[in-house]
Amino acid sequence: MDRGRDDVGVxxxxxxxxxxxxxxxxxxPSSREVWRSVAEELGGKYSGGWGGARVQVGHGEWTVTLxxxxxxxxxxxxxxxxxxxxxxxxxxxxxxxxxRSIFSGLGTWLGMQDITIGDPQFDDDFVIxxxxxxxxxxxxxxxxxxxxxxxxxxxxLTVKDDEGCFFGSFPDGVDELYFxxxxxxxxxxxxxxxxxxxxxxLDRLCAIGSAYERDPRVTL
Numbered sequence: 001m002d003r004g005r006d007d008v009g010v011x012x013x014x015x016x017x018x019x020x021x022x023x024x025x026x027x028x029p030s031s032r033e034v035w036r037s038v039a040e041e042l043g044g045k046y047s048g049g050w051g052g053a054r055v056q057v058g059h060g061e062w063t064v065t066l067x068x069x070x071x072x073x074x075x076x077x078x079x080x081x082x083x084x085x086x087x088x089x090x091x092x093x094x095x096x097x098x099x100r101s102i103f104s105g106l107g108t109w110l111g112m113q114d115i116t117i118g119d120p121q122f123d124d125d126f127v128i129x130x131x132x133x134x135x136x137x138x139x140x141x142x143x144x145x146x147x148x149x150x151x152x153x154x155x156x157l158t159v160k161d162d163e164g165c166f167f168g169s170f171p172d173g174v175d176e177l178y179f180x181x182x183x184x185x186x187x188x189x190x191x192x193x194x195x196x197x198x199x200x201x202l203d204r205l206c207a208i209g210s211a212y213e214r215d216p217r218v219t220l
Contacts, residue, residue, distance in 0.1 A: 031184045035066065038191045056220075059199045061213050062087055065220045066191065068184055082180040085198050086218035089159070089175040093210040095130035095139070096158040097149065122146050126155075138208050145204055148197040152190075154181050157201070174216045177201060 044057030130136035205211035
Protein backbone atom coordinates (compact mmCIF):
# COMPACT_ATOMS: atom_id res chain seq x y z
CA MET A 1 0.00 0.00 0.00
CA ASP A 2 1.47 3.40 -1.01
CA ARG A 3 0.80 5.63 2.01
CA GLY A 4 2.57 8.57 0.37
CA ARG A 5 0.16 8.49 -2.55
CA ASP A 6 -2.80 8.21 -0.16
CA ASP A 7 -1.58 11.25 1.79
CA VAL A 8 -1.36 13.27 -1.44
CA GLY A 9 -4.91 12.25 -2.29
CA VAL A 10 -6.20 13.29 1.12
CA UNK A 11 -4.44 16.66 0.88
CA UNK A 12 -5.96 17.24 -2.56
CA UNK A 13 -9.45 16.51 -1.29
CA UNK A 14 -8.94 18.90 1.62
CA UNK A 15 -7.66 21.61 -0.73
CA UNK A 16 -10.66 21.11 -3.02
CA UNK A 17 -13.03 21.38 -0.05
CA UNK A 18 -11.26 24.54 1.11
CA UNK A 19 -11.56 26.12 -2.34
CA UNK A 20 -15.26 25.24 -2.50
CA UNK A 21 -15.80 26.71 0.96
CA UNK A 22 -14.08 29.97 -0.02
CA UNK A 23 -16.11 30.21 -3.23
CA UNK A 24 -19.37 29.69 -1.32
CA UNK A 25 -18.30 32.39 1.14
CA UNK A 26 -17.49 34.85 -1.63
CA UNK A 27 -20.28 34.12 -4.09
CA UNK A 28 -22.91 32.25 -2.08
CA PRO A 29 -24.43 28.91 -3.10
CA SER A 30 -24.40 27.95 -6.77
CA SER A 31 -27.47 28.40 -8.92
CA ARG A 32 -27.82 24.61 -9.12
CA GLU A 33 -27.92 24.36 -5.32
CA VAL A 34 -30.50 27.14 -5.11
CA TRP A 35 -32.68 25.69 -7.86
CA ARG A 36 -32.55 22.20 -6.35
CA SER A 37 -33.64 23.61 -3.00
CA VAL A 38 -36.48 25.59 -4.61
CA ALA A 39 -37.67 22.45 -6.43
CA GLU A 40 -37.80 20.56 -3.14
CA GLU A 41 -39.71 23.36 -1.39
CA LEU A 42 -42.28 23.60 -4.18
CA GLY A 43 -42.66 19.84 -4.52
CA GLY A 44 -41.23 19.89 -8.02
CA LYS A 45 -38.59 17.97 -9.94
CA TYR A 46 -34.99 19.13 -10.38
CA SER A 47 -32.69 17.88 -13.13
CA GLY A 48 -29.18 19.01 -14.01
CA GLY A 49 -26.68 17.96 -16.64
CA TRP A 50 -24.61 19.27 -19.51
CA GLY A 51 -27.73 20.96 -20.84
CA GLY A 52 -28.07 23.02 -17.66
CA ALA A 53 -30.30 22.94 -14.63
CA ARG A 54 -34.08 22.65 -14.88
CA VAL A 55 -36.94 22.76 -12.40
CA GLN A 56 -40.46 21.61 -13.23
CA VAL A 57 -43.35 22.17 -10.82
CA GLY A 58 -46.97 21.25 -11.36
CA HIS A 59 -49.93 23.55 -10.76
CA GLY A 60 -53.25 21.93 -11.47
CA GLU A 61 -53.07 20.50 -14.97
CA TRP A 62 -50.20 22.82 -15.92
CA THR A 63 -46.45 22.40 -15.61
CA VAL A 64 -44.26 25.42 -14.87
CA THR A 65 -40.69 25.00 -16.15
CA LEU A 66 -37.71 27.02 -14.90
CA UNK A 67 -34.46 26.84 -16.86
CA UNK A 68 -31.87 29.05 -18.55
CA UNK A 69 -30.50 29.68 -22.03
CA UNK A 70 -27.52 31.46 -23.59
CA UNK A 71 -27.36 33.79 -26.58
CA UNK A 72 -24.28 35.20 -28.36
CA UNK A 73 -23.72 38.93 -27.91
CA UNK A 74 -20.81 40.13 -30.03
CA UNK A 75 -17.76 38.18 -28.93
CA UNK A 76 -19.28 37.02 -25.67
CA UNK A 77 -22.41 35.27 -24.43
CA UNK A 78 -25.32 36.35 -22.25
CA UNK A 79 -27.29 34.01 -20.01
CA UNK A 80 -31.00 34.36 -19.31
CA UNK A 81 -33.29 32.85 -16.70
CA UNK A 82 -36.69 31.90 -18.06
CA UNK A 83 -39.95 30.41 -16.82
CA UNK A 84 -42.57 28.87 -19.11
CA UNK A 85 -45.95 27.21 -18.87
CA UNK A 86 -47.90 25.97 -21.92
CA UNK A 87 -51.69 26.08 -21.58
CA UNK A 88 -54.83 25.75 -23.69
CA UNK A 89 -55.85 29.22 -24.87
CA UNK A 90 -59.35 28.84 -26.36
CA UNK A 91 -59.79 32.37 -27.73
CA UNK A 92 -56.19 33.33 -28.51
CA UNK A 93 -56.06 36.14 -25.94
CA UNK A 94 -52.47 37.34 -25.58
CA UNK A 95 -50.83 40.03 -23.51
CA UNK A 96 -47.45 41.44 -22.57
CA UNK A 97 -46.64 43.32 -19.37
CA UNK A 98 -43.32 44.89 -18.39
CA UNK A 99 -41.95 47.61 -16.15
CA ARG A 100 -42.11 51.10 -17.59
CA SER A 101 -38.79 52.70 -18.62
CA ILE A 102 -37.55 55.67 -20.65
CA PHE A 103 -37.94 53.51 -23.76
CA SER A 104 -41.53 52.44 -23.06
CA GLY A 105 -43.02 55.25 -25.12
CA LEU A 106 -41.51 53.79 -28.29
CA GLY A 107 -44.28 51.19 -28.47
CA THR A 108 -46.91 53.94 -28.52
CA TRP A 109 -45.04 55.77 -31.26
CA LEU A 110 -45.10 52.57 -33.32
CA GLY A 111 -48.87 52.29 -32.94
CA MET A 112 -49.00 49.92 -29.97
CA GLN A 113 -51.56 50.98 -27.38
CA ASP A 114 -50.75 51.15 -23.68
CA ILE A 115 -53.70 49.72 -21.72
CA THR A 116 -54.50 51.27 -18.34
CA ILE A 117 -56.48 49.36 -15.71
CA GLY A 118 -57.48 52.14 -13.32
CA ASP A 119 -54.86 51.59 -10.60
CA PRO A 120 -52.77 54.82 -10.79
CA GLN A 121 -49.60 53.39 -9.21
CA PHE A 122 -49.76 50.18 -11.23
CA ASP A 123 -50.47 52.09 -14.45
CA ASP A 124 -47.48 54.35 -13.75
CA ASP A 125 -45.15 51.41 -13.08
CA PHE A 126 -46.15 48.98 -15.85
CA VAL A 127 -46.90 48.89 -19.56
CA ILE A 128 -49.61 46.47 -20.69
CA UNK A 129 -50.22 45.44 -24.31
CA UNK A 130 -52.99 43.00 -25.18
CA UNK A 131 -55.13 41.70 -28.02
CA UNK A 132 -58.32 42.53 -26.09
CA UNK A 133 -58.47 45.60 -23.82
CA UNK A 134 -61.49 44.64 -21.69
CA UNK A 135 -60.16 41.14 -21.09
CA UNK A 136 -56.79 42.56 -20.05
CA UNK A 137 -58.48 44.90 -17.57
CA UNK A 138 -60.45 41.97 -16.15
CA UNK A 139 -57.29 39.88 -15.86
CA UNK A 140 -55.33 42.56 -14.00
CA UNK A 141 -58.27 43.61 -11.84
CA UNK A 142 -57.05 41.02 -9.33
CA UNK A 143 -55.25 42.72 -6.39
CA UNK A 144 -53.42 39.47 -5.68
CA UNK A 145 -52.06 39.27 -9.24
CA UNK A 146 -51.05 42.95 -9.24
CA UNK A 147 -49.22 42.49 -5.93
CA UNK A 148 -47.22 39.56 -7.30
CA UNK A 149 -46.34 41.55 -10.42
CA UNK A 150 -45.36 44.64 -8.40
CA UNK A 151 -43.08 42.45 -6.27
CA UNK A 152 -40.84 41.73 -9.27
CA UNK A 153 -38.16 44.41 -9.68
CA UNK A 154 -37.53 43.28 -13.26
CA UNK A 155 -40.42 41.83 -15.25
CA UNK A 156 -41.31 40.96 -18.81
CA LEU A 157 -44.24 38.54 -18.83
CA THR A 158 -45.92 37.62 -22.08
CA VAL A 159 -48.00 35.01 -23.90
CA LYS A 160 -46.27 33.37 -26.87
CA ASP A 161 -47.85 31.21 -29.55
CA ASP A 162 -44.86 28.83 -29.87
CA GLU A 163 -41.19 28.26 -29.06
CA GLY A 164 -39.88 29.83 -32.26
CA CYS A 165 -38.71 28.37 -35.56
CA PHE A 166 -35.78 26.47 -34.01
CA PHE A 167 -37.75 24.76 -31.25
CA GLY A 168 -41.03 23.78 -32.86
CA SER A 169 -44.63 24.91 -32.74
CA PHE A 170 -47.38 24.15 -30.27
CA PRO A 171 -50.63 22.40 -31.21
CA ASP A 172 -53.51 24.60 -32.34
CA GLY A 173 -55.10 26.38 -29.41
CA VAL A 174 -52.04 26.03 -27.15
CA ASP A 175 -49.98 29.05 -26.10
CA GLU A 176 -47.29 29.62 -23.50
CA LEU A 177 -47.00 31.96 -20.53
CA TYR A 178 -43.39 33.15 -20.75
CA PHE A 179 -40.96 35.12 -18.59
CA UNK A 180 -37.28 35.83 -19.26
CA UNK A 181 -34.71 38.10 -17.64
CA UNK A 182 -30.94 38.57 -18.21
CA UNK A 183 -28.68 36.72 -15.78
CA UNK A 184 -29.16 33.62 -13.64
CA UNK A 185 -31.52 34.19 -10.73
CA UNK A 186 -30.05 32.78 -7.51
CA UNK A 187 -32.50 34.38 -5.08
CA UNK A 188 -34.73 31.53 -3.87
CA UNK A 189 -37.46 33.88 -2.66
CA UNK A 190 -37.67 35.54 -6.04
CA UNK A 191 -37.85 32.19 -7.81
CA UNK A 192 -40.68 31.06 -5.54
CA UNK A 193 -42.47 34.38 -6.08
CA UNK A 194 -42.17 33.91 -9.85
CA UNK A 195 -43.76 30.48 -9.56
CA UNK A 196 -46.59 32.01 -7.51
CA UNK A 197 -47.00 34.68 -10.18
CA UNK A 198 -47.32 32.02 -12.89
CA UNK A 199 -49.78 30.00 -10.81
CA UNK A 200 -51.94 33.05 -10.07
CA UNK A 201 -51.86 34.22 -13.70
CA LEU A 202 -52.92 30.80 -14.99
CA ASP A 203 -55.71 30.64 -12.43
CA ARG A 204 -56.91 34.12 -13.42
CA LEU A 205 -56.79 33.29 -17.13
CA CYS A 206 -58.89 30.23 -16.38
CA ALA A 207 -61.36 32.29 -14.32
CA ILE A 208 -61.94 34.79 -17.14
CA GLY A 209 -62.31 32.06 -19.79
CA SER A 210 -58.93 32.63 -21.46
CA ALA A 211 -57.43 29.29 -20.39
CA TYR A 212 -58.72 25.78 -19.85
CA GLU A 213 -57.58 23.80 -16.83
CA ARG A 214 -56.55 20.76 -18.79
CA ASP A 215 -53.28 19.22 -19.92
CA PRO A 216 -52.01 21.07 -23.03
CA ARG A 217 -50.05 17.91 -23.98
CA VAL A 218 -46.84 19.85 -24.59
CA THR A 219 -43.51 18.72 -23.15
CA LEU A 220 -40.79 21.33 -22.77
